[in-house]
Amino acid sequence: MRLGTPIPNFTADTTTGKIKFYEWAGTSWVMLFSHPADFTPVCTTELGHIAGKAQEFFRRGVMLLGHSSDSVARHRAWIEDIRSQYNITGQFPYPVIGDESRIIAEQLDMTDMRDPESRGVRVVYIIGPDKTLRLSMLYPESTGRNVDEVLRVIDSLQLANTTPVVTPVDWRMGEDVLLQPDVLPIDEARLFPRGVRRINLPSGLAYVRYTSDYPMPHECWE
Structure with a gap:
């Protein structure tokens, strides 16, 4: 599933009852994360850790939706x-x-091409309020996800959704960001009244521009 793909308005049975995705999500961001099967060790650690970090997602306006075949x-x-x-x-x-039927796993492209009969792969999809795919992370069964990294990326996505900036390598909220190239x-001066810092490069092109002038978390997450 490519970035920018509209997520279909699927209907699903869940542990809290039947949902229709668009109605359930409303205008929120959503993290949809899939698992090949229940009672597996790596997936158990992930669901437990995400449950423990749930408030970190909720205060960013992100709803959580697990999936397993x-x-x-x-x-x-x-x-x-x-x-x-x-x-x-x-x-x-x-x-x-x-x-169980893997209908949603197939519909959302969460299968493993190496093994068509497998029960799916471990995917993280970050879905924007417009119901399009903003981020995709695919993990093999052997490797647990890094929940702090997922939160870091959500911060970056939400900031770039409201402000014409991009975030550099290893960025964390509060650190300087880069201006979008366009x-x-x-x-x-109008967009960043508190200033922009240019990096002088041998090419002479001023394409690396930093600023600390961007909304703080409570403004980004509203």
């Missing part, structure tokens, strides 16, 4: 294991889609 009944039993391992009390913070020099 097993039944909702198996999901609910698996969630009890996850609760026990990660000391999660109260309501589990996000629904998990049941997809920002004209004549517009810099």
